[in-house]
Amino acid sequence: MPPRESLIAHTILQGFDAQYGRFLDITAGAQQRFEQAEWQAVQHAMKARIHLYDHHVSLVADQLRVLNGAASWDEIFWLRVKEHYQSLLPGYPRHEIAESFFNSVYCRLHGHTDLQPDRLFIFSSQAQTAPVTPLRPWSRHYQPERGWQALVDQVLGDLPLTLPWQHRARDVGWIVRHLASHFPRLDQGWLEVNSELFYRNKTAWLVARLQLPEGIFPCLLPIQRTEAGELWIDTCLTDVNDASIVFGFARAYFMVYAPVPAALVAWLQPILPGKTLAERYMAIGCQKHGKTESYREYLQALAESDTAFEIAPGVRGMVMLVFTLPGFDWVFKVIKDRFAPQKEVTEAQVRACYQQVKEHDRVGRMADTQAFEQFALPLSRISPALLAELHACVAEKLHIEGDRLIIHHLWLERRMQPLNLYLAQASDAERRHAIEEYGNAIKQLAAANIFPGDMLFKNFGITRHGRVIFYDYDEIRPMQELNFREVPAARYEEDELSAEPWYSVGPDDVFPETFRYALCSEAATGALLLQLHPEIFDARWWRAQQQRLALGHVEEVIAWRQTQRFSVCYAAETVNGRYTPA
Numbered sequence: 001m002p003p004r005e006s007l008i009a010h011t012i013l014q015g016f017d018a019q020y021g022r023f024l025d026i027t028a029g030a031q032q033r034f035e036q037a038e039w040q041a042v043q044h045a046m047k048a049r050i051h052l053y054d055h056h057v058s059l060v061a062d063q064l065r066v067l068n069g070a071a072s073w074d075e076i077f078w079l080r081v082k083e084h085y086q087s088l089l090p091g092y093p094r095h096e097i098a099e100s101f102f103n104s105v106y107c108r109l110h111g112h113t114d115l116q117p118d119r120l121f122i123f124s125s126q127a128q129t130a131p132v133t134p135l136r137p138w139s140r141h142y143q144p145e146r147g148w149q150a151l152v153d154q155v156l157g158d159l160p161l162t163l164p165w166q167h168r169a170r171d172v173g174w175i176v177r178h179l180a181s182h183f184p185r186l187d188q189g190w191l192e193v194n195s196e197l198f199y200r201n202k203t204a205w206l207v208a209r210l211q212l213p214e215g216i217f218p219c220l221l222p223i224q225r226t227e228a229g230e231l232w233i234d235t236c237l238t239d240v241n242d243a244s245i246v247f248g249f250a251r252a253y254f255m256v257y258a259p260v261p262a263a264l265v266a267w268l269q270p271i272l273p274g275k276t277l278a279e280r281y282m283a284i285g286c287q288k289h290g291k292t293e294s295y296r297e298y299l300q301a302l303a304e305s306d307t308a309f310e311i312a313p314g315v316r317g318m319v320m321l322v323f324t325l326p327g328f329d330w331v332f333k334v335i336k337d338r339f340a341p342q343k344e345v346t347e348a349q350v351r352a353c354y355q356q357v358k359e360h361d362r363v364g365r366m367a368d369t370q371a372f373e374q375f376a377l378p379l380s381r382i383s384p385a386l387l388a389e390l391h392a393c394v395a396e397k398l399h400i401e402g403d404r405l406i407i408h409h410l411w412l413e414r415r416m417q418p419l420n421l422y423l424a425q426a427s428d429a430e431r432r433h434a435i436e437e438y439g440n441a442i443k444q445l446a447a448a449n450i451f452p453g454d455m456l457f458k459n460f461g462i463t464r465h466g467r468v469i470f471y472d473y474d475e476i477r478p479m480q481e482l483n484f485r486e487v488p489a490a491r492y493e494e495d496e497l498s499a500e501p502w503y504s505v506g507p508d509d510v511f512p513e514t515f516r517y518a519l520c521s522e523a524a525t526g527a528l529l530l531q532l533h534p535e536i537f538d539a540r541w542w543r544a545q546q547q548r549l550a551l552g553h554v555e556e557v558i559a560w561r562q563t564q565r566f567s568v569c570y571a572a573e574t575v576n577g578r579y580t581p582a
Helices: 004-028 029-037 039-068 075-087 095-109 148-157 168-183 242-244 262-270 278-281 287-304 347-359 384-393 419-424 428-446 493-499 513-517 523-532 538-551
Strands: 139-142 188-193 198-200 205-212 217-227 231-233 320-324 330-335 369-379 398-401 406-413 460-462 468-469
Touching: 004 029, 004 039, 004 075, 004 095, 004 242, 029 198, 029 205, 029 493, 039 347, 075 460, 095 262, 139 148, 139 242, 148 168, 168 198, 205 262, 217 242, 217 262, 262 278, 278 287, 287 330, 320 384, 320 538, 330 347, 369 538, 384 419, 419 460, 419 523, 428 460, 428 468, 428 523, 428 538, 460 493, 513 523
Parallel strands: none
Antiparallel strands: 139 188, 188 205, 198 205, 205 217, 217 231, 320 330, 330 406, 369 406, 398 406, 460 468
16 A cells, blocks of 8 residues: 555646636537527636636545544645645646646645644756647648638638638638738748637637737737638737737636647747746636746745835725735735724725625626635735834734734735825826726626726726726625615705705715715816716616616627727728628
């Protein structure tokens, strides 16, 4: 009989195999869901795939408790378990995620305490190992021997999709026209197309690397289906900033079949140069390993500087204490021990809201977060002002171990500039763009069945790409739960002067016309908001969104600008909103 340590190591790896097998099964169904327009099933599959990891960690932890019986998990025992486990990983196609799974099982068994680096894979044991070669090539190479028109037509013809094209020759023509207008030396290049389509919401993305003498560029084609079941392409994205937005932290994870995820994220790196390894793993749905990599990025940021943690800029939150580490692209968010009186939520409700966002279609407007337990900060690196704030606001979630401050629970979230601070110093053009983005964010959240609750500018951030993202989740509600009402007419003139409403207000009532008091107090900003987005102050518009949701409508929020759509670029060549071939 193998030693107990070996049995436990094999049990953990078998549990991970089961989890990732189910992960691939759900992912493999993406093509069918897309082709059959099963949009509600797309949402369910997304949530189910996210739940798989924790479910299988729990199953394995329960198995190990049975296997171990009354024996203790002493330090030497777990060192031997880790040694056995590590011996199973050379040549294993998903070794890096298997290490994260081991860490998760260990933390589940130990209640996220006693987290000793020598018993965990804080850094990968296989870091210098090249990714295992997939059984099928990750990409196909296309040379323009017969010209780019024939090349792009061949690329579309080789896709695994079985639906007919609405007008393939037209789409090919627009794609080639875009490429030729953006790359003067296109005739000297070639295309490397990923073998798998990247599915998200109602779009199947073709992801390719455009190889040119001047470098490697992304070539992303969003393939959509009409209600009649025909395929069409809306744009061609060849800028790294546009690719970064498509793979952004505010969007749902892709469904892309990746039996060797390390090979895929390595392949993506040249066309996503601004994305860290953590972000690339998260984008393809391996968010738990992305969390591991983000923690490694945190440790690297600590090691490479001596800057102190400090309170984040902006208005202090009523529910969250937020702090930063200069030079690190994430912020740290901790739930306060006590909330401001006007916040009628509990800590459990706040956690539930953050989990809801994790599982929801974030439509490019809500930032993803990574939750950590027992997160350690070096005491010597905490600024006096932040340390005082921590003790004042989250003392019940802290304890000190030697030279480290341990925070029992926090989230990491990508750092953005608070929108209120941005607007305070924006030029007229920047202000207009930001307000247009802000209104679009609210509209797109509503279309995705999310009412943000507190819509003050301080609860939104602006990214380096100029996109406005919502990041304060403690008051989010499903649209269907709310009652959007008009403010009743005043009974008397004195009513309008009263500090209290003259009408009844239920717990689910929302009065959109009152938003202007908070959002339009600054004249220039308020005028822009009323000009660009008057709908958000109209209860009828909100009720119309509810009706669409009640009918099962799933909105496709595009990840590219309206000006990049072929129908806009080549508007003179469309008839009644439909393209006509050149």
